[in-house]
Amino acid sequence: EADIYQTPRYLVIGTGKKITLECSQTMGHDKMYWYQQDPGMELHLIHYSYGVNSTEKGDLSSESTVSRIRTEHFPLTLESARPSHTSQYLCASSEYMSGYEQYFGPGTRLTVT
Amino acid sequence: SQQGEEDPQALSIQEGENATMNCSYKTSINNLQWYRQNSGRGLVHLILIRSNEREKHSGRLRVTLDTSKKSSSLLITASRAADTASYFCATDPTGANSKLTFGKGITLSVRP
Numbered sequence: 001e002a003d004i005y006q007t008p009r010y011l012v013i014g015t016g017k018k019i020t021l022e023c024s025q026t027m028g029h030d031k032m033y034w035y036q037q038d039p040g041m042e043l044h045l046i047h048y049s050y051g052v053n054s055t056e057k058g059d060l061s062s063e064s065t066v067s068r069i070r071t072e073h074f075p076l077t078l079e080s081a082r083p084s085h086t087s088q089y090l091c092a093s094s095e096y097m098s099g100y101e102q103y104f105g106p107g108t109r110l111t112v113t
Numbered sequence: 114s115q116q117g118e119e120d121p122q123a124l125s126i127q128e129g130e131n132a133t134m135n136c137s138y139k140t141s142i143n144n145l146q147w148y149r150q151n152s153g154r155g156l157v158h159l160i161l162i163r164s165n166e167r168e169k170h171s172g173r174l175r176v177t178l179d180t181s182k183k184s185s186s187l188l189i190t191a192s193r194a195a196d197t198a199s200y201f202c203a204t205d206p207t208g209a210n211s212k213l214t215f216g217k218g219i220t221l222s223v224r225p
Contacts, residue, residue, distance in 0.1 A: 031211050042217040043201070050211075090155055099144040099163065100211040104155030
């Protein structure tokens, strides 16, 4: 069982609100990732980090921002939520073992009304 | 565009039957991985096969990799209702520095 946690699991919020999705892992992994996934659809990488103070944008453009001040913590923030942000957000971490296998949190399902 | 393309998009079988899922990709890779996702949950890593390997087993799972055809298959033998989930292949492209590229997924339904 992966030691990676996401809170909240479900969030329903009104347009214009600022939200932060939390992600924490206790495995000491340097690499962390945020994916966006619509129901029944593929994963899209929106942010990643190779370590403390390192953040990069992913393949899918996103209005969200991330920070990595501590190894174990990789929060994602939306300054002003919109209905188009409604989606499932998955956090993952990895370290080199036989390859970069990724360990995923349970996800946050965000609905913006 | 996504590197991995799974085939079929959906598969429905009877409990006890074998399930075969295929994945094709476009560029050279370090390894290829398969993940399972239960409805509304995160992904769980199942198995990894390196570019210099041709076949790998883990329990009821068998993965093959053909780098000349840029394709992989995942075989689940003696399927169970609990195997019902979405399955994704993910490639670790050379030079991508730990960023995986996921396919669109295959929905497997195992009827009891």
